[in-house]
Amino acid sequence: MTKPPSNTRGLYQHLRTAEGRSNASQRWLTRQLNDPYVRMAREAGWRSRAAFKLIQLDEKFHLLKPGQRIVDLGAAPGGWTQVSVARTGERGKVVGLDLLEMDVIAGATLLQGDFQEEADEKRVLEALAGPADLVLSDMAPNTTGHASTDHLRIIGLAELALDFALRVLTPGGAFVAKLFQGGAQNEMQALMKSRFTKVRYAKPEASRKDSSELYVVATGFKG
Missing domain, CATH: 1.20.5 (Single alpha-helices involved in coiled-coils or other helix-helix interfaces)
Structure with a gap:
């Protein structure tokens, strides 16, 4: 349920x-x-309520499949990583990366580092033993309470995650990132539409009603 x-x-x-x-x-x-x-x-047994957001996105867009290679950026405390492990099965490879140290999650490789660093990107690809099928980002900056500022800050973070995804995804792969509703993502959206076959937006039921968050789901990476 x-x-x-x-x-x-x-x-x-x-x-x-x-x-x-x-x-x-x-x-x-x-x-x-x-x-x-x-x-x-x-x-x-999920580490955060955010696990239900990924579950609901998966139910809508069918993102998670057995045997996939998945990267979870900003993974702490690990709810999305847990869901990814559960839904990709024993043949899947799930790598969670965060600046913070994380407690062990059975079936996942957890790395402490910065996805913007070339050395850490290399560590992720080595742990995956190949390109990623799916890059996930539930990251959000600390909010200021000023909607326009918070929107710009999360768009900037999502753009960095997208740059990472474009480097590590396999053709046909997918990218999911958290955004705040606003309208400043036009440039990012144009880039995604040029590199993926479908770009869609959704707000899971598990997102709080008073939250402006929504998720962009880009599928069919063109390589």
Whole structure:
């Protein structure tokens, strides 16, 4: 099940004490306590609620297949890497790369490094033992609260991830990246349309309603 149960009414929980917490911290903790996807992720053993976003994107676009080579950029804490391992099976090769150190995920190769560094890109390709079938990026910069600034910053990050994908993907491969709704991605979209056969956008059910995030899904890499 990738959607929360409909009978969540009346389950809202309040923090027992707000002592020592900022208002922002209180709001975040309350939201976490009452987020059905947080509970579902905990029950299913996913490291983050974001796992359901990839599951729902996969159900819509059929991205993950047995035996694929997959790169998960900005992988920590590992929810997307876990889903990728589960859906590619024993023959798949999944590499998670992040600036942060990550706890071991069975079936995945986890690397600590920067995807913009040539040496780390080489490490990824060596771990895959070939080009990638799918490059995933759920990365987002720290938000400022200023929508236009945050939009430009995440577009810049997504463009860097796209540059990486264009170097490591095999023909026919796919690229998925998080964006914020805005409109500054025209140049990036034009590049993707020239290098992939299909470029589509989606907001998974697991994305919070008040979030401006959406995902670009580019398939059929032309090489």
